[in-house]
Amino acid sequence: MKLSPANYAAIALTVAGAIVMSALNWSGRPVSVATVGSMLVVGVTLGSIYAVSASGLVVVYTTTGVFNFAQGAMGMYWAFVYWELRFNRNWPAPIAIGLVVLVMAPLGGVVLDRLVMRRLRGTPLVLQLMVTVGLMLGFMGLAATQWKGDRGRNAQPFFGRSGGFELLGVNVTWHRFTTICVAVLLAVLLRLLLHRSRIGVAMRAVVDSRSLTSLTGANPEIISGLAWALGSSLAAVAGILIAPESGLVVELLTLVVVDAFAAAAVGRLQSLPLTFLGAMVLGIGQQFMRSFLDFPGGFSNADRALPTILLFVVVLALPQAKLHVRGTASAASARIRRVTPLSDAALGGLALIVVVVSWSGGLVPFVDEWTGTGVNRGVTMMITAIIMLSLVPLTGWAGQVNFAPLAFAGFGAVMFLKVAGDSGQAWGLLMAALLTAPVGALMALPAVRLQGLYLALASMAFARGFELLFFTQSSVIDSGAGERIASLHFAGWQLDGRGRGYLIFLTVVFAAGVVGLIALKRSRYGRRWMAIHDSEAAAATLGISLVETKVIVFGISAAIAGFGGALFGIQQATLNPSQFTLLLGLPIVLLLVVGGVAYPAAALFGGVNTILFIVIKERLGWSWLSALEILGPGLMAVAMVVNTRGAVTDMGRAFSPLLPWRQDAREQLRLGHASSREDEIGELGLDRPFTRDHVNDLDKHLGIVDLIPATPSAESRGGL
Amino acid sequence: MALLEATGVTVRFGGLTALDDAGISVEAGQVTGMIGPNGAGKTTFFNVMTGLQDTTAGRVFLDGRDITRLSVHRRARRGIARTFQRIEVFGQLSVLDNVLVAAEMRRRWDRSGPPPHEEARACLERVGIAEIADLSVAALPTGSARLVELARTLATRPRVLLLDEPSSGLNGRETQAMADLLRDLTEDGLAVLLVEHDMSFVMGLCHRINVLSFGEMIASGTPTEVRSDPSVQSAYLGSDHGAVQ
Numbered sequence: 001m002k003l004s005p006a007n008y009a010a011i012a013l014t015v016a017g018a019i020v021m022s023a024l025n026w027s028g029r030p031v032s033v034a035t036v037g038s039m040l041v042v043g044v045t046l047g048s049i050y051a052v053s054a055s056g057l058v059v060v061y062t063t064t065g066v067f068n069f070a071q072g073a074m075g076m077y078w079a080f081v082y083w084e085l086r087f088n089r090n091w092p093a094p095i096a097i098g099l100v101v102l103v104m105a106p107l108g109g110v111v112l113d114r115l116v117m118r119r120l121r122g123t124p125l126v127l128q129l130m131v132t133v134g135l136m137l138g139f140m141g142l143a144a145t146q147w148k149g150d151r152g153r154n155a156q157p158f159f160g161r162s163g164g165f166e167l168l169g170v171n172v173t174w175h176r177f178t179t180i181c182v183a184v185l186l187a188v189l190l191r192l193l194l195h196r197s198r199i200g201v202a203m204r205a206v207v208d209s210r211s212l213t214s215l216t217g218a219n220p221e222i223i224s225g226l227a228w229a230l231g232s233s234l235a236a237v238a239g240i241l242i243a244p245e246s247g248l249v250v251e252l253l254t255l256v257v258v259d260a261f262a263a264a265a266v267g268r269l270q271s272l273p274l275t276f277l278g279a280m281v282l283g284i285g286q287q288f289m290r291s292f293l294d295f296p297g298g299f300s301n302a303d304r305a306l307p308t309i310l311l312f313v314v315v316l317a318l319p320q321a322k323l324h325v326r327g328t329a330s331a332a333s334a335r336i337r338r339v340t341p342l343s344d345a346a347l348g349g350l351a352l353i354v355v356v357v358s359w360s361g362g363l364v365p366f367v368d369e370w371t372g373t374g375v376n377r378g379v380t381m382m383i384t385a386i387i388m389l390s391l392v393p394l395t396g397w398a399g400q401v402n403f404a405p406l407a408f409a410g411f412g413a414v415m416f417l418k419v420a421g422d423s424g425q426a427w428g429l430l431m432a433a434l435l436t437a438p439v440g441a442l443m444a445l446p447a448v449r450l451q452g453l454y455l456a457l458a459s460m461a462f463a464r465g466f467e468l469l470f471f472t473q474s475s476v477i478d479s480g481a482g483e484r485i486a487s488l489h490f491a492g493w494q495l496d497g498r499g500r501g502y503l504i505f506l507t508v509v510f511a512a513g514v515v516g517l518i519a520l521k522r523s524r525y526g527r528r529w530m531a532i533h534d535s536e537a538a539a540a541t542l543g544i545s546l547v548e549t550k551v552i553v554f555g556i557s558a559a560i561a562g563f564g565g566a567l568f569g570i571q572q573a574t575l576n577p578s579q580f581t582l583l584l585g586l587p588i589v590l591l592l593v594v595g596g597v598a599y600p601a602a603a604l605f606g607g608v609n610t611i612l613f614i615v616i617k618e619r620l621g622w623s624w625l626s627a628l629e630i631l632g633p634g635l636m637a638v639a640m641v642v643n644t645r646g647a648v649t650d651m652g653r654a655f656s657p658l659l660p661w662r663q664d665a666r667e668q669l670r671l672g673h674a675s676s677r678e679d680e681i682g683e684l685g686l687d688r689p690f691t692r693d694h695v696n697d698l699d700k701h702l703g704i705v706d707l708i709p710a711t712p713s714a715e716s717r718g719g720l
Numbered sequence: 721m722a723l724l725e726a727t728g729v730t731v732r733f734g735g736l737t738a739l740d741d742a743g744i745s746v747e748a749g750q751v752t753g754m755i756g757p758n759g760a761g762k763t764t765f766f767n768v769m770t771g772l773q774d775t776t777a778g779r780v781f782l783d784g785r786d787i788t789r790l791s792v793h794r795r796a797r798r799g800i801a802r803t804f805q806r807i808e809v810f811g812q813l814s815v816l817d818n819v820l821v822a823a824e825m826r827r828r829w830d831r832s833g834p835p836p837h838e839e840a841r842a843c844l845e846r847v848g849i850a851e852i853a854d855l856s857v858a859a860l861p862t863g864s865a866r867l868v869e870l871a872r873t874l875a876t877r878p879r880v881l882l883l884d885e886p887s888s889g890l891n892g893r894e895t896q897a898m899a900d901l902l903r904d905l906t907e908d909g910l911a912v913l914l915v916e917h918d919m920s921f922v923m924g925l926c927h928r929i930n931v932l933s934f935g936e937m938i939a940s941g942t943p944t945e946v947r948s949d950p951s952v953q954s955a956y957l958g959s960d961h962g963a964v965q
Contacts, residue, residue, distance in 0.1 A: 339814075397812075524820075524821070524824040524825075524836075527813060527817050527820060527821045527824070528821060528824075528825070530810060530812040530813055531810045531813065531818075531821045533810075533812065534808075534809070534810040534811045534812055534813070535808040535809070535810060537772055537792075537804075537808060538804065538808035538809070538810070538869075538872075539810075539821075540771075540772075540791075540792035540793045540796065541770050541772075541792055541793075541796050541800075541801065541802050542793075542796055542801070542821065542822045542825055542872065542873075542875075542876055543793050543796035543797045543822075543825045543826065543828065543829070543876055544793055544796075544821075544825050545793045546793070598812075
């Protein structure tokens with residue numbers, strides 16, 4: 001492979017950084033054949049597991065074009081199934097492994113392909129990302145429901161904990177030996193499969209052109225099913241191998257996927273040999289850090305953060321994405337484009353405020369039993385909705401995927417704590433927003449170079465990096481010191497973070513935020529954001545600077561999230577690093593997208609659903625709902641393969657014709673009915689006379705209604 | 721001196737040479753045509769001039785100033801505008817907003833003229849689609865969408881207009897209107913460079929024509945000269961396409 005100067009620079013910088021880091025944190029433990037040897041054994045074992053997991057990612061991605069964010073979660077799930085069979089029901093290991101790896105996992109993969117993945121073909125990337133991330137949460141929720149966290153589980157290594165053989169004075173356990181052998185075997189088999197077998201060549205061809213591949217006699221449907229079966233099996237192998245090393249913990253095993261992402265990114269998501277290389281570098285690097293380096297307090301997670309850092313570096317060192325000239329797909333029928341007027345947004349905001357004021361005041365009868373915790377729930381809902389609002393301009397309008405809204409929110413909360421934590425002065429909120437904006441702009445730098453999937457990966461690495469290296473610093477959040485954030489002082493009021501006054505304040509803030517965002521959407525900034533979303537190439541040829549535009553939208557998004565985070569800090573009163581993890585941020589992103597990421601109203605939908613899941617779970621108390629807060633958003637996101645529009649779009653379509661001033665919505669509805677009569681048009685003129693009205697209907701249907709002068713008959717028909 | 725000039729442009733994709741030492745010069749107040757068989761490298765050439773494609777070798781000059789290293793948006797700000805072969809409109813926006821984006825952006829480097837809204841309306845009127853201003857652009861037929869793209873480029877007040885197959889998707893009447901419009905624009909001093917397959921359109925409109933074949937500029941001259949050039953005839957007739965379309 002040819003490396004560009006940027007690649008060399010990245011490699012040189014990484015190596016230099018690694019050396020400096022090692023020198024600064026050297027533990028002074030003895031370096032001998034024994035210590036280095038045992039580091040290598042463990043490192044290569046880890047690397048082997050990453051390699052197996054990452055190769056599953058690569059196989060599925062190169063064959064189906066779908067990047068499977070759920071790869072780690074699938075491995076986690078199959079590891080739990082294996083544990084259930086092997087240790088809970090005491091089946092013999094070969095049968096349990098054979099059943100999971102060769103039967104259940106492939107079957108699961110095929111089912112996923114049939115039910116979900118096939119429908120993703122040709123859909124926008126954002127949808128593909130959300131559906132596989134939804135799947136990831138779905139698997140996590142499923143595992144947490146089936147295997148409750150109330151008891152310890154142990155997956156024993158193969159051939160017991162002790163035993164093994166001596167190699168150069170280092171003990172290699174049979175489990176580790178097996179792991180390494182499995183990885184080598186799979187590497188050889190995959191290479192043979194993809195490059196030497198007919199089906200493998202077809203698998204690689206199908207992603208380039210489905211239609212051409214099917215012309216050669218291969219069946220793309222079967223091939224994509226096979227790829228998912230294989231990917232799922234590889235996930236299972238990785239999961240079963242790593243569970244004894246890391247423990248059977250849902251989150252831990254799921255996040256192996258981030259390590260696999262880094263390895264796969266080294267291979268540019270395509271090359272298996274480079275992926276294996278990346279996995280080895282990672283495994284050995286991590287073990288080197290554990291064996292020979294000591295990191296001071298806040299950086300104690302540095303070894304776990306290594307994959308994240310590698311992912312970030314690799315993604316940034318990738319060659320700059322060319323501006324794609326792709327052509328604009330045309331929609332089905334012409335319609336007047338309506339941009340929500342500010343008056344509508346303001347009206348909706350007022351309605352929301354009225355509802356919240358009367359609800360929290362106990363005026364609505366059947367919910368008053370929730371007051372107390374109910375009001376606190378409302379506070380959580382509004383804060384979630386405000387953080388979700390941050391993604392509306394960024395992802396909804398400018399098309400920039402961001403899985404790190406909670407990292408921004410956490411940053412904002414920390415800033416509020418530092419600036420106005422003692423006093424709770426309201427100007428601290430604005431300061432928090434302002435201080436978070438540059439962090440967003442920082443995130444925009446990769447966004448300038450990256451598009452779509454790589455940006456999503458970079459944002460994930462960003463969120464994980466913040467989680468492991470930033471919030472853990474005692475100078476950032478000092479969990480031990482018991483720093484408390486005071487209640488909010490605003491215009492002479494003192495608003496307790498869990499009280500009704502705070503809830504009403506938040507509602508007003510949210511409503512103002514919606515109106516402000518709609519105003520932004522209608523401004524030149526909004527237009528520019530939508531322009532770079534639709535065609536970066538065309539936008540650039542009009543003189544639009546992509547760097548500047550992305551920096552602005554990321555900055556604004558981060559500011560909103562930081563503001564929301566500060567509000568969250570006031571509600572929580574104390575901060576701790578576990579409040580702002582990557583995994584907690586994912587449901588926020590998913591629920592917003594389920595609502596319809598381009599609409600501020602979707603943020604309210606998302607906020608309502610966030611607490612709805614918790615309320616349902618608590619009120620019903622059924623054990624199979626015990627992980628509903630992750631299972632729910634996950635399944636809703638997966639269900640988007642059926643309805644890609646977003647929930648609030650449908651709600652809007654259903655309700656807006658009822659509003660007296662929405663003549664246009666009624667007209668749209670009528671047009672919709674007209675186009676659903678499409679079938680009837682087929683024999684028109686043969687069995688019935690072809691009248692002027694039919695011409696008008698056809699014109700409307702074809703979307704040329706506004707190009708031709710209205711005929712008298714069209715005018716005489718009037719409204720409905 | 722030519723307004724827009726490119727010399728020795730070479731672009732290689734791995735082993736494939738898409739453009740080989742190709743050059744062109746585009747004069748203000750003229751319509752310059754670029755023709756060539758499919759795959760000759762016409763769109764790649766456009767991408768080189770607008771900065772969407774890096775070159776292996778070669779230089780691009782605007783007004784005698786070297787702009788080879790300038791980014792896409794900086795070239796646009798100096799007056800290079802283009803349309804795309806496969807239409808690149810902003811599908812989320814209305815027809816008017818598509819043009820408005822450009823008009824608003826242009827005020828960054830040139831604050832003269834009417835406010836953006838008026839300017840955008842004027843551009844729509846100039847290409848004759850003012851009556852569909854409020855329609856969603858994603859749903860337009862190809863011909864109208866092409867006109868939106870054209871109106872959008874006009875809103876940047878370009879000095880050079882690069883049009884990639886402006887007449888494709890247009891009917892006979894619309895094609896005629898397009899030709900008239902381009903003539904009008906060049907009379908205002910604009911330089912137009914267009915890639916086109918419709919030979920009668922090219923021959924009737926262009927002052928000069930350049931012929932690109934397999935990445936090389938094989939001929940250049942007036943329509944009459946080009947038509948009778950033997951290498952042009954062999955480039956077209958030698959292929960499987962048969963005759964000049």
